[in-house]
Amino acid sequence: MERISKETLLEKIKNEFDDKVIEVLDDGSYPLVLLKKEAIHSFCLYLKDKLNFIYLNDIFGTDRFTSEERFEVVYHLLSLRHRLRLFVKVRIEENDTELPTVTDIWKSANWNEREVYDMFGITFKGHPDLRRIFMPEDFEYYPLRKEFPLLGIPGSLELPNTTPEHD
Amino acid sequence: MFKEKGPDVTFSQPVEEADGLKTQEMIINMGPQHPSTHGVLRVELTLDGEIVTRAVPHIGYLHRCFEKHCEAMNEYPKVIPYVDRMDYVAAMNNEHGFAIAMEQLMEIELNDRVEHIRVIMAELQRIASHLLAVGTFGLDIGAFTPFLYCFSEREKILDIFEKASGARLLYNYIWIGGLMNDVPDDFKTDVSSFVKTFRPKIKELNDLLSNNKIFLVRTANVGVLPEKVAINYGISGPSLRGSGVKWDLRRDDPYSIYDRFEFDVVVGKGEVGTLGDCWDRYIVRVREMEESLKIIEQALESMPDEGDVHESIPKKIRPPAGEIYSRTETPRGELGYYVISDKSTSPYRVKARAPSFVNLSVLPAISVGAMIADMVAIIGSIDIVLGEVDR
Numbered sequence: 001m002e003r004i005s006k007e008t009l010l011e012k013i014k015n016e017f018d019d020k021v022i023e024v025l026d027d028g029s030y031p032l033v034l035l036k037k038e039a040i041h042s043f044c045l046y047l048k049d050k051l052n053f054i055y056l057n058d059i060f061g062t063d064r065f066t067s068e069e070r071f072e073v074v075y076h077l078l079s080l081r082h083r084l085r086l087f088v089k090v091r092i093e094e095n096d097t098e099l100p101t102v103t104d105i106w107k108s109a110n111w112n113e114r115e116v117y118d119m120f121g122i123t124f125k126g127h128p129d130l131r132r133i134f135m136p137e138d139f140e141y142y143p144l145r146k147e148f149p150l151l152g153i154p155g156s157l158e159l160p161n162t163t164p165e166h167d
Numbered sequence: 168m169f170k171e172k173g174p175d176v177t178f179s180q181p182v183e184e185a186d187g188l189k190t191q192e193m194i195i196n197m198g199p200q201h202p203s204t205h206g207v208l209r210v211e212l213t214l215d216g217e218i219v220t221r222a223v224p225h226i227g228y229l230h231r232c233f234e235k236h237c238e239a240m241n242e243y244p245k246v247i248p249y250v251d252r253m254d255y256v257a258a259m260n261n262e263h264g265f266a267i268a269m270e271q272l273m274e275i276e277l278n279d280r281v282e283h284i285r286v287i288m289a290e291l292q293r294i295a296s297h298l299l300a301v302g303t304f305g306l307d308i309g310a311f312t313p314f315l316y317c318f319s320e321r322e323k324i325l326d327i328f329e330k331a332s333g334a335r336l337l338y339n340y341i342w343i344g345g346l347m348n349d350v351p352d353d354f355k356t357d358v359s360s361f362v363k364t365f366r367p368k369i370k371e372l373n374d375l376l377s378n379n380k381i382f383l384v385r386t387a388n389v390g391v392l393p394e395k396v397a398i399n400y401g402i403s404g405p406s407l408r409g410s411g412v413k414w415d416l417r418r419d420d421p422y423s424i425y426d427r428f429e430f431d432v433v434v435g436k437g438e439v440g441t442l443g444d445c446w447d448r449y450i451v452r453v454r455e456m457e458e459s460l461k462i463i464e465q466a467l468e469s470m471p472d473e474g475d476v477h478e479s480i481p482k483k484i485r486p487p488a489g490e491i492y493s494r495t496e497t498p499r500g501e502l503g504y505y506v507i508s509d510k511s512t513s514p515y516r517v518k519a520r521a522p523s524f525v526n527l528s529v530l531p532a533i534s535v536g537a538m539i540a541d542m543v544a545i546i547g548s549i550d551i552v553l554g555e556v557d558r
Contacts, residue, residue, distance in 0.1 A: 029271070030492055055398055058520040062507065074505070076492070076520070080398070080414055087492070108401030111528040119234075134227035134557060143232050150239045 003082050006031055011049065017043055032087040040090050041100040044075065048105055053077040053086065056106035059113055061120040065146045070094040071120060075102070092122065101127040119144035190452040192220065199228055203543045210386040210530070210546075214539060221535040222542070224527060229557035237517040243269060243484040244343060246517065251337040253519065254555040256299050259292035259328070260497040262341040267422055268493035268504040269343040272486045275416025280474030282346055282424045287358060287466050288328070288340070289423075289495075290459040294365070295324040296404075296498035297452040297459075304449060304547040305376050308385045313376040320368055328355050344480040359467055362460050369457060377453060386449060387440030390533045390545035394443065400529040403522050404453060404500025406549055409435040409448035416496040423495075428465045430458045445548035452498075452550070485512050497551060499523050 004012075010024055010031055020039035025032040035043055049054040058076040069091035077086045092099065101124040102109045113124045114133040121142040124130060131137060141148055141156060198209040207228035213221035233253060237246050250265045251258040263285055270277065302317030325335045331350045332340040340347045376382055392402070397410040407414060415432040417425040433454040435447030488510040494503040500522030507516040526549050534545050 032490075056401055057501070058401075058503065058505075058518075058525075060505065060518045060520075062516050062518075076503075076505075080412070083419060085492075106401070107396075107399045107532070108525060108528065111524065115524075132227075132234075134230040136227075143235055148235075150235060 004051070004084075006084060009082070009084060009086070012051065016046060030085045030087055032089060034089050034091070035100065037090045037092055040075075040088070040106075041102060044077075044086065044105050047086070047088075048076060051079065052081050053079045054106075055080055056108045056112075057085075059102075059109060061116045061117055061122055061144070063120065063144065063146045064091075068093070071097060071122060073099060073116060073122060097122045098125055100124075100125050103127055118142070121145070123158070141157050180306050182362070190216070197542060199225075204305065204546060204553075205551060206556075208527075208546075208551070208553055208556070210542070212539065212542065214430060217539050219534050219537050219539060219542060222531050224530050226524075226527070226553070226556050229466045229553050231558070233519065233558040234517055237514050239513075241513050242512065243486075244514065247342065248337065248339050250519070252497065252554060253521065253558055254497060254502075254523070254552045255336060256552055257292050257296040258337050259288045260495065261502065262338065263289050264342050264421070264493060264495035264497070264502045265504055266341045267495060268491055268506050269484070269486065270491055272489060272491040272506060272508060273343075273481065273484070275344045275479050277345070277470075277479055278474045279424075280471050281476050281479070283470040284346060284350055284476070285341060286423055286425065286428075287463055287470070288331075290462050290466070291324050291327060291358070291361075293459050293498045294545075295321045297456050298324075299549040300498070301372070301376070301449065301501065303454055304544075304550070305382065306544045307547040308382060308480055310379065310382060313372060315385040316368070316372060316375065320365060323361050323364075327354070327361065330354070330357070330480060333517065342480060343484060345478065346476040349476045355467055355470070358463060362463055362467075366457075366460065369453065372453065377450060383439055383446065385541075386445040386544055386548070389440075389445045389541045391441045392443040392448075392529065392533050396529070396532060397443070400532065401525045402500070402529055403525065404496070404498070406448050406500065406529075407525050408433060409451045409505060409548075410443035411435055411437075411447075416494060416501060420494070422493070425462075427469070428462045430461050433458060445544050448548045448550075464546050483512070485510065495519070497522060499552065499555070500526060519556055519558060521551075521555045523551040524558070527551050527556055 014021060017039060020035055020036045022036060023034040055078040060074055062072040062074060065071055071092050073090050075088040087111045101113060113127055116122050117130055118132045118134055119142060141153060193214045195212050197212055198204045198210055199207040202432040209225040211223040212219055233249055236249055240246055247262055247265060254261050298317040298321045302314040306314040328338060329335050332338040332347060392410050394410045394412055397407050411434050413434050414433050417493040418432050433451050435442060435451055439446050486508045488508055490507045492503060492505045494501050502522055503520035508512055509515040534542055
C-alpha cells in the first residue's frame with residue numbers, strides 16, 4: 001500500500017462522509033475534522049479498515065461552556081504507515097451526553113474513554129468497564145467541567161480525621 | 168473511607184480435585200504501597216495458585232487534576248512548574264514539550280544556541296531517566312549492585328543540571344521562548360567529560376546485568392507484548408520499540424532540531440527470547456542511552472558560542488486564539504500537549520497525553536498467565552511514573 005498524502009486523505013474522507021462532515025480545518029499543523037455525532041463509530045471504523053489508522057493516540061473532552069453543543073470530544077488518530085495525524089471532533093449537547101464507544105475498534109480507547117467520563121460525565125454506550133478512573137467511585141461531580149471550583153466542593157471528598165481520637 | 172467499586176469479582180466455588188484437595192481462586196492486592204510499583208499503584212490480582220488469571224490496575228492515588236490547575240493559572244509560564252511534576256524523573260523533557268507547544272502557537276523562532284542547549288539537556292535527561300528505569304528494574308528483580316552503578320552515573324547528570332538551573336529534580340529551566348539562564352562556562356567540558364566516562368559504563372552495565380544469567384531467566388519470555396497488541400493499545404516509546412516497531416518521533420516526525428543529527432532507532436529483536444518480552448524492552452533502553460550519547464556529541468560540536476537565550480522570550484505571553492497540538496518523544500513515549508487558547512493570558516484548556524497512562528493500560532493484557540513473581544518484572548519493564556499516570 002502506497003503512502004497517501006494529507007490532501008488525498010481529506011479528499012477521501014470528504015467523498016465518503018460528505019453529509020456527515022460539518023467542517024474540515026487544515027490551517028494548523030494537523031488536519032481536524034468536525035463530525036456529526038451519530039457518524040463517529042462508522043467514521044472510526046472506516047479510518048481503521050480503509051485508511052490504516054491503526055493507532056488511537058488519545059481521546060479527550062473539552063467544556064466549551066456554551067448553551068448549545070457544550071461538550072467536545074476529540075479523537076486523536078495516528079497512521080504509522082502514512083505518518084499522518086488526524087483529529088476528529090464531535091460536539092454534544094449538555095443534556096444528551098452519550099456517545100458510542102470505540103473500544104471495539106481500538107483497545108486504547110478503554111482508559112481514555114474512562115477518563116473523559118470521569119472528568120466530564122460523558123458516557124460511552126457499549127463500553128465494557130465504564131468506571132471512574134481517577135476519582136473515587138462515589139464522587140458526584142465532574143471536576144473538569146468549568147462550573148466545578150478549583151478548590152473542590154467542601155464535603156464532597158471524605159477525608160480522614162486529622163486529630164487522633166485518643167489525643 | 169471510600170469503598171471502591173471494582174469490577175464484579177466473585178470467588179469461584181471450591182473445586183473438587185481428583186485427589187480430593189480443594190482449590191480456590193484468590194484475590195490479592197499488589198500495592199498501593201509496594202516497593203516495585205514505583206509509586207502508588209494498586210493492582211488487583213486474581214490468582215490461581217501462583218498463576219495470574221486477571222490483573223486490574225487501580226490508579227488515581229496521586230491525582231491532582233493538573234489540567235484543572237492549568238486553567239486556573241493566570242499566566243502561561245506558571246504552567247511549567249506543574250508539567251515538571253508530571254513525569255518527575257524526566258522533568259526537562261516535559262518542559263521541552265510544553266515550551267514547543269506554546270512556541271508553535273505564538274510562532275516564536277528560536278536561535279540555534281537555545282535549540283542546541285535544549286536538545287543536550289533533553290538527551291541528558293533521557294539518559295538519567297533510562298538509568299533510573301534500568302537500575303530499579305534490576306533492583307525489582309533482585310540485582311542490587313547495578314542499581315548503585317546506575318545511580319552514581321545519574322548523579323553526574325544531575326550535577327550538570329544543578330550547575331545550570333540550580334535544581335536537581337524539578338528544574339523550571341526551559342521557558343517559553345528560551346531558557347531560564349545561559350549554561351555556565353564549563354558546560355561543554357562537563358558534558359563532554361561525562362560522555363567520555365559514560366561510554367565504558369554502558370559496557371559494564373551490560374556485563375553486570377544485561378547478560379547476567381539470573382536476569383535473563385527472569386526477563387526472557389516474560390510479559391510478551393506482541394506488535395499488534397502494542398499498537399492496538401496505543402503504546403509508545405521504548406515499550407513500543409521493544410516489540411519491534413520502528414517508531415521514534417525524533418526521527419519520524421522530527422521536532423526542535425533533531426533532524427540535523429544522525430542516530431539509530433533501536434528496536435527489540437527477540438535476541439534472548441520472544442520478541443517483545445521484558446528483556447527486549449529493557450535492552451532498548453540501554454541501547455538508547457548510546458544513541459543519546461551520539462546526539463549529545465554532535466550537538467556539542469555544532470553548538471554556537473554566541474546567542475542570547477533570553478532574546479525570544481516575549482514580555483507578555485498572550486497567544487492568539489486557537490488550538491495547537493505538539494508532541495515530543497520523552498523517555499517513556501509520546502508526550503503530547505493539546506493547548507486551547509482563548510486569547511487571554513491563561514490557557515482555556517490544556518490536555519496532556521501522558522505516555523505512562525496509556526502504557527499502563529496494557530498491563531491486564533500482558534500479565535494474564537504470568538507467575539505472580541513475574542508481575543514485578545512486567546511492571547518494571549513498562550517503566551511507568553505514577554506522577555504522570557495520575558496527573
